[in-house]
Amino acid sequence: MTFYAKSEGKETIREHTDRLLHNLNLLKNAYGYKFMLMDEQMWKLLEIAVQYHDVGKANTVFQNKIRQAIRESMLETDIETNVPHNYLSVGCIPLKQLDLTKEEERLLIHAVGYHHEREQLPEKEMIRNVLENDIKKQLPQLSEHMRLPMTEKFSYRFIDRLLNRYTYHDGEEFWKYVMIKGLLHRLDHAASAHIDVERDVEKSIYINVNEYMKKQGFHKNDLQQFAERHSDKHVIAIAQTGMGKTEAALLWIQDDKAFFTLPLRVSINAIYDRIKEKMGYDAVGLLHSTSVHYLVDKEENWEELKQQSEHFAKKLLLTTIDQILKFPFYYKGFEKELAAMANAKVVIDEIQAYEPRIAAMLIKSLEMIHHVGGKFMIMTATLPTLYLEELKQRNVINDDEIAIGEFIDTSVHRHRICLRSECIEETMGEVLDLGETSQVLVIVNTVRKAMSLYDKFLDCDTQAPVYLLHSQFTQEDRQLLEKRIKQFNENNERGIWITTQLVEASIDIDFDYLFTEMSTLDSLFQRFGRCYRKRALDHDSCNIHIFTENISGIPRIYNEHLVNESIRLLEQYNYQIVDERTKVEMVKQLYDRERLKGTSFLKEFEDALYMFDNLDPYGMDKREAQQKLRDIQNIQVITRKIYDQIEHLFEQYKKEKEWKKRLKLRMEIEKKTVSVQRYVAEKYVSERLPKPFDHIYIAEVEYDFNREQLKGKGILLDKPSSNFS
Structure with a gap:
């Protein structure tokens, strides 16, 4: 008799199992020696789990579902109960014949019993009914089909054992x-997706990065040599911008499988291009919430790339932390992500860019990676002391297993600061004068403040062009503006750009002057990096002006205590050069546990760590864990006017049958949306779109942007459209 596993391709249970065995051999041959916790007996247990994981699909209810889908005749049965096949599979394993210890039996029972995480817990009477009255009759044929011995007599103790979870x-x-x-x-x-669990095992990013550096005439600097020398250890590298941190990380990775994480999708896309196009390394994947949009435009084989990236099959995967490092939530199925780290190296770029709760999750995830035998590298311009201390306390880092290095060039001075106890609006005349002969960057903490400042500048009589860039333009308009600011900078045009923290890390620009509202030091120093980024200061004037009065974004964006402490630390450097060493030392002081006592920052960090240390495993699903990481305070909106203009795209989407065309239409629609804070937008939202666009809301507000001149303010959340009451 034929027992089917899947309707697609009429795949049998044996054929599907053989795919898993192929992947098991591939994985073991490629990386077996790297798995610290996998000895020969563990590999044997895994092989047994593979052999038996789907035998429960032989039950007639399951077989009839598939037969109906593939239009084959139905099998006769009195059984109507639908019991998850993973529980039935355990019942068929001939445990007595396998000569396993009690603990090995438990490992096997739980791995097979929970290889699908179900809402429906194992229920003894239902399982007994199906095994005794259905599967029992099939055992001889099932054994023949699978070429495996099956249990001779059902024992139901495994159900009680399953209920006692690890x-x-x-x-x-x-x-x-x-x-x-x-x-x-x-x-x-991987077997279900019909792909290899590991790809391009023989390819080495180390070879490509060396060839690339040689071709470019680059010599390895101290940071890069340090990373290369300590490729067998965890590494923490504190290094200023422009030190070649990406190359350093790739040299540390050597020939290993690796996951490279960054906070911003736009930065990840840029590194993907660099590795693939400039370094000629094609064993690289891309995984973040909009990576498919990016791949569709870039790659002919984007579907294959998407699949390989989603299943971690690529040798090097560029990704965001919410895709691969959320396992401290112990959601159902977290083991897949964590086991993928066990033979790999993980790079965390700019850990200081994450808010305290996310940083706590990262600390916990590094502890767990260490436990399963993976290696990590933290690369950062500034490292809060708090995080380093926490890793030490958790015995994640000790002298034998970690290399910590600081790589700071104090020979080039780039920034002389001026602290100004006034609000930024009071210096408009000064900014306008400079804007007529130089490139001036103005950074404020909120979109509202940026818009208000832009209006005030437009009211002035000036020859200097003024532009505005923040997060509340539609996705396509924001891309145009990001391209324009780079072009403006490269062409050495004169004028003023008013922006928000959006430009702190994602946009590679080098302006002559920076006028900025005060923020916390780590954020502020990122802003410094957009001014005299690639050159030494060649005059005695202050090129960085920091405004400490009437600061926007407190306490919602920046912690007030940390901002005030940051001002105190900066005061001694007023009208002086602030070099890279000073920046690192100041951030260390700011995030010292003593200085943080009593702050909401420390409370959030410690509360989150306590939660991760005491979470009840399997209490949530993967989607919930992801939601906790993403900024669920934001929603995607489309203004009524834009919606009316593109309503035909929604109609086309409904009618379109080919999924590639549907994806392109979806991307076209998404480009017209704006991500805004829920509490600000809610009062102007009139409706939510139907599925699959139910994450998008229609907002009855105006939108201001001239695409030819690249001028305008974006979505006007304080300006309801005329038909909104």
Whole structure:
């Protein structure tokens, strides 16, 4: 008799299992020696789990579902109960014949029993009914189909054992379970997608980055040599902007599988292009919430790339932390992501860019990666002391296993600061004068303040062109503005750009003067990096002006205590050069635990760590974990006027059958949306769009932008459209 596993391609259980075995051999041959927790007995257990994981699909209810889908005749049965096949599979394993210890049996039972995480918990009577009255009759044929021995007599103790789930209180056995179950997930998901679990195993980014540097005439600097020398350890590298941190990380990765994370999608896309096009390394994948939009425009084989990236099959994956490092939430199925780290290296770029709760999750995830045998590298311009201390306390880093280095060039002075106890609006005349002969960047903390300032500048009589850039333009208009600011900078045009913290890390620009509202030091020093970024200061004037009165964005964006402490630390450098060493030292002082006592920053960080240390495993699903990481305070809106202009695209989408064309239409629609804060936009929202666009809301407000002149303010959340009452 034929037992089907999937309707697609009429794939049998044996054929599907063989795909997993192929992937198991591929994984073991490629990286087996890298898995610290996988000895020969563990590989044997994993192989048994693979062999038996889907045998429960032989139940007649499941077979009839597939037969109906592939239009084959139905099988006769009295059974109507639908019991998840993963529980039935466990019942068929001939445990007595396998000569396993009690703990090995438990590992096997749980890996197979939970290789699908179900809402429906194992229920003894339902499982007994299906095994005794259905599967029992099929056992001889099933055994023949699978070429495997099946149990001779059903025992139901496994159900009670399944209900006693593993937790971190099980000590070392918990981590073994993470490996067996996580690798089974990886093998199963890759087999179902009909792809290899690992690709391009023989390709080495190390070779490509060396050739690229040689071709460019680059010599490895101290940071890059340090990373290369310590490729067998965890690494923490504190290095200023422009030190070649990306190359350093790639040299540290050597020939290993790796995950490279950055906070901003636009930065990830830029590194993807650089690695693929300039370094000629094609074993690289891309994974973030809009990566498919990017790949569709760039790659002919984007579908294949998307799939390989989603299943972590690529040798090097560029990604965001919400895609791969959320396992401290212990959501159902977290083991897949964590097991993928066990033979790999993980790069965390700019850890200081994350808010305290996310930083706590990263600290916990590094602890867990260390436990399963993975390696990590933290690359950052400034490292809060608090984070380093926490890693030490958790025994994640000790002298034998970690290399910590600071790479700071104090020979080139770029920034002389002027602290001004006035609000930024009071210096418009000064900015306008400078804008007629120089490139002036103005950074404020909120979009509202940026718009208000832009209006005031437009009212002035000046020859200097004034532009505005913030996050509340439509996606397509924001791309135009980001392209324009780079072009403006490269062409050495004269004028003024008013922006928000959007430009802190994602846009590579080098202006003559920076006028900025005060923020916390780590954020402020990122802003410094947009002024005299690639050159030494060649005059005695202050090129950085910092305004400390009437600061916007407190306390909603920046912690008031940290901003005030930042001002105190900066005061001693007024009218002086602030070099790279000084910046690093000041951030260390700012984020010292003593200085943070009593602050909401420290409370958020410690509360989040306490939560991760005491979470009940399997209490949430993957989507919930992802939501906790993303900024769920923001919603996507489309203004009524823009919606009316593109309503035909929604109609086309409904009618379109070919999914590639549907994807392109979806991307076209998404480009017209703006991400705004829920509490600001809610009062102007008139309706929510139907599925699959139910994440988009129609806002009855105006939108201001001239695409020819690249001028305008974006979405006007304080200006309702005329038909809104």
